[in-house]
Amino acid sequence: MIESLVKANLNLYAVLRNLPLLVKSDPVAAKTVAQWRIGIQFVVWRGPAATLVFEDGTCVFERGRHGNTEVVFGFITPAHFNRMMDGKGTPVPLKGFRHLGFMRNEFPKIADRLAFFLKPTDAKLADPHYLAVNTRLTLATAVFAARELALFDPTCRQVAGRIRDGAVLLKILPDGPSAHLIFEGGEVTAGLGDVQRPMARIDFRDQATANAFLNGRLDPFTAIASGEVAIRGQTPMIDNLSLIFDRIPGYLG
Amino acid sequence: MATYRYSKSQELFRRAAGVIPGGIYGHFSPAPLVPPSAYPFYTARAEGSRFWDVDGNVFIDYMCAYGPMVMGYGAAHVEEAAAAQRRLGDSTTGAAPVMVELAELLVDIMPAADWAFFAKNGADVTNFAVMIARDATGRDKIVMIDGGYHGTAGWMQAPGHHGVSEEDQRHVVRIPWNDVPAFEAVLDQYPGDVAGFIATPYHIPTFADSQMPADGYWEKIQALCRRHNVVLIVDDIRHGFRLDMAGSSAYFGFTPDLTCLCKAMANGYPISALVGCEALKSTAARVFHTGSYWFQAVPMAAARANLVKMGEINAPQVMLTRGALLLDAMVNIARGYGYELKVTGVPSMPYVRITNDESLMLHQDWCAECTRRGAYFTPHHNWFISAAHTDADIQRTLEIVDEAFKAVRAKYGSAFQS
Structure with missing residues (x-):
């Protein structure tokens, strides 16, 4: 249980939080998000939460829930969030159903780019x-x-x-x-x-x-x-x- | 003053890294030497208070092989006794008579010793002491000092270290040094389950000042151990015979049940000993603990000859006096450059630190500058003074110390100066 919670913290606060750095460091990532104007919250029940905002070609990550974002993703347990980070689970959209297409088709592009850079060979x-x-x-x-x-x-x-x-x-x-x-x-x-x-x-x-x-x-x-x-x-x-x-x-x- | 270079050491290290984990492992690892490029990694030979590295640089040795060298490398009285025994036999079937003679000698010179048991390294006997405490009391818990070092077995290492499981730590309770109420609290928390209390005679954490026992500390710890039938174990591995030939407990005025000895025993020959009180002798006999080379006769002969000679010249007093002479002068030199050199522990095994820079970077640079000029000073560990360090060594060291302060002052300017 505690291990799952710690892993969720790491996944959100140490892995996903790298997205702003990725956008700054990689032209492909920057180009991917250049036109995005969307805020996304990740909320893990009894676990970590964070807010990602893409705007004007930048990406900002903040711990916790901030502002009235277009999309809120919920996770019923830390293990649920970890499964999503491992590519084996899907989040529960608590808000932003009309952005499901973006989340299904666009967001994975930047997530995949991050995964690409974090799995060296x-x-x-x-x-x-x-x-x-x-x-x-x-x-x-x-x-x-x-x-x-x-x-x-x-x-x-x-x-x-x-x-x-x-x-x-x-x-x-x-x-x-x-x-x-x-x-x-x-x-x-x-x-x-x-x-x-x-x-x-x-x-x-x-x-x-x-x-x-x-x-x-x-x-x-x-x-x-x-x-x-x-x-x-x-x-x-x-x-x-x-x-x-x-x-x-x-x-x- | 010329400064040393270490191309052959570095070359040998590169070869070592291919075939030896970490290149050089354990307490000889160059990693804590800051920067490693200022230090020799390999010794070609040693004599008296000095060693020569593979590059031909000579050093006045203030680490003394991290403690074992106490009367000078190659001291004649030790080498002659070792050679004589080697001619008779070393690792043989059956123990050599010198084993009895060495045990009798330890019982004779140490008030806390009614018997002696021999092994190779310090951890052999700290482990044995804990096993005896558990068997004698039928209890599990061992109380040790936070930051204390008694070897590398799982129970001895701090939680979180590689290869250490939670189970290893299950029966180890750590308390702060000099904190008698903390020990009382442990005794209250685990009534009838504390087997032993183990600590060094005074506290010697790495990278931190040594801490002497507060007034009455050992007296109170001893009284609590007696009252609660807890075995009192002194880890005298590093301090032993550098404070008092009767053991460091005699120096501080208390009587442990078990005393672990090692480093200074045989001037570099591999041997350790556990000595103890009569009441624990039969327990020591029934707790099975042994090793392939624990009956080696040459180190026993070396130890016997060494301890006799040390007693004759009162070697601890010689080391304490020479250490004080060196350290007092070093403190004065430092002050002249605007630096405060703090010395803790006893002068025969001092922990030295420049206090002006809390990060220790200034101190590390100064130790490195001294070493590059031939006075081998480590920045993270207590140093050792031997009875072989001469007045000429001290004089030369002080010249090096002065030059090194000049060098760090040139580097740092007025920063950190008091």
Whole structure:
């Protein structure tokens, strides 16, 4: 039960929330949504909720229910939502029946594009554009998923309890992208971009290194020792955060 | 002052990564050395207080093999005893007489020891101690200190670590260091089910200051253990014989039921010991615990010779004194550059940290600069001083420390300066 709820949180708050980043990073995705003007809410009974708004070629994601959107999708359980994310279930349209055609024919195009970029293969990663987008999305998924796990997965909560207050920055050298997690008083905030004066930082030598690291294709200990990945600062924060990162595939793998 | 490079270490590591998990695993992993490029990974040879890496760089060693080196690499008294025993036999059918002699020696020098049991590593004996506590009491729960380290078995690791199941943790209760009411609360919460209390003589969390026992702490813990028939286990693996030849419990004035010993016993030869009180001797006899090499005679001969020599020169006092000499001077040098060097723990195994930067990045850079110049300092772990560190070593180290502060000041400017 709790596992299903945590997975739903990850699917919504760490996977689906990547849509704005996808639209910014991928011209095909941007073109797909260019003419869309629609708001969609995803509401999981006794679970997470989020609002996606497509407008003027942009996509905005917000946690929770916001505004009077054209479409509201309900899910009777977290498992129901997870089945939809796995492509095996369909949502219950609570509002927006006249948009069913859009939801059936148009929305899957962007969802499929997201899935395409989140399921790398060696052949796909050989394409520099794919590598760049996959790296950005995987980095974002990692920090947003870590936030959910740190707060809701029973084991990760214990691990997160050992993380001192402060920010952990993950940055791909030389110029990013970057993402961060801020631990403060039992709260955890995840975000994209740099953060000032991090208490600990993980620097990836380049995009390919970051991609291999984040996709579990690079042994972290070897990568750190060889300098491909550099850790600095309060490394116990990184040690414990790594334990949380390592549990993400158990939910989303 | 020239700084070191490590091309051969790096080359060897690349080969290692192909055939060894993580290249170098466990506590020797380069990962916590920040940055790893400032540190040697492989040692070609060692002598006295120094080691030479595969690139030919020489280091004054303040990690002492993470504790085992206590009288100097290749110390003659140890090597001669080991060689003599090797000529007689090492791993043989039947135990060697030196096993009895070593047990008698430990019982003789440690007030808390009425018997001794030998193994190889620290975790062998912390595990054994817990098994004895459970068998002797018929109870399950083990109380340990949050952030304490007693090895890598499932029960010893913090929840969430790889390979550790919830079941492994089921009977382990963690409480904060120096928190007697927390121990009382556990005894109340699990009446008649607490088998043992295990802790180091003082608390040595990684990446954090060491914490000494508060006044009366051990006295109160001992009294509670006695009152509730809880076995009091001291993990003296790291501290043992670096505070007092009679054991660290003697240094702090209490008497444990079981004491785990390892690192400083044999100056690098592989041996650990569990010593205990008479009341637990028959339990120790019936709890089956053994290993293929636990009767190896050479390490026993090395340990015996080493402990005798350490007693003769009062090695703990030598280390405490030399450590204090070094650390006091380092603190003064740091202050001259506007940095506050905080030293916790005892001078023979200090935890050192620059407090100006809470993130430790400044401290990591300074340790790296020292190491690049030949004083091997790790940023995350307590250091070790040996009885082999000479006045010349200390003088050279202080010169390096000064240069390293100069280097970090050049890098950071006035940032972080107090």
